[in-house]
Amino acid sequence: MFDYHVHTTFSPDAKSPMEEVIKSGIEKNLKEICFTDHIDYDWDGKGNDIRFDFDSYFKTIDGFKEKYKDRISIKQGVEFGLQPHLIEKYQAVSRKYDFDFILCSVHSLRKEDLYQGVFFEGRPQQEAYNIYFEELAQVVDAYEDYSVLGHLDVIKRYGGYDVILPLEHYHDFLVPLLKKIIHLGKGLELNTSGIRYNLGDFHPSLDILKIYRNLGGEIVTTGADSHQAHQVAYDFPHALEALSSIGFKYVCTFDKMKPAFHSIEKLLR
Structure with missing residues (x-):
């Protein structure tokens, strides 16, 4: 198995140092782990950044690659918290540094962080979802x-609404977005944190992954979105079984931004 969404103390919201996370991955028989610590520029609309020192990050990863080379493969990735007005800033970073893998995420809308909840105050649920998918579409149209x-x-995780908005309420936003990423040769992650947060499904939900598959999407990674070492590879056997049940044959890993495909059937043996 492969965990491609992993945070360490290079991210301010994570609690486990990198080596502790690696050891947890080895204990869980991971073949490969990819670190994806946070870069979120202007996350609050006030010019504040969530970021780490790139040189220190890569140096630390390189040291552990050598130390654990006979036990687990380690890749250097990042999670970008993109916003439409910051595309050029992220482009400069992605083109300067040699990442194996980049997660394109949205954590803030209209310059308001989703976690803090200010964005949702006085805003109907449908409007919040509409804004989320509109800004995500702007990011996907402008950034590759x-x-x-x-x-x-991820919008379903926040806002404190009584129920999760059903798919049909944002289906018309979703299909063009999925067609776009398929055309660009990009993919989706199956993020198991939705189960960990008791949302009753993965991120994205299986019905979204079915649409992606039916549209011809093939690139999918597995990630636990772990912020503590014990969360690494959370619920991965069920995640692989779920992917297989809706027709996916492979999960992907990445090396220097190029995908490699691995048989789900073999991983489940």
Whole structure:
């Protein structure tokens, strides 16, 4: 198995140092782990950044690659929290540094961080979802330096609404977006944190992954979105079984931004 959404103390919201995370991956028999710590520029609309020192990050990863080379493969990735007005800034980073893998995520809308909840105050649920998918579409139309979209329907995690908005309420936003990423040769991640957050499904939900598959989408990664070492590879056997059940034959890993395909059937043996 492969965990391609992993945070360490290079991210301010994570609690486990990199080596502790690696050891957890080895204990869980991961073949490969990809670190995807946060870069979120202007996350609050006030010019504040969530970021790490790239040189220190890569140096640390390189040291552990050598130390654990006989036990687990380690890749250097990043999770970009993109916003439409920051595309050029992220392009400069992705073109300067040699990443194996880049997650394209949206964590802020209209310069408001989703986690803090200010964006949702006084805003009807349908409007919040509409804005999310509109801004995500703007990002996808303007930015191509990434591997897969991270936790595509993350909007359902926030807002404190009584129910998760059904798919038919944003289906018309979703299909053109999925067609676009397929055309560009990009993919989706199956992020198991939706199960960990008791949302009853993955990010994105299986019905979205079915649409992606039916449209011809083939590139999919598995990620736990772990922020503590014990969360690495969370619920991965069920995730692989779910992918297989809706027709996916492979999951992907990445090397220097190029995907490699691995048989789900073999991983489940």
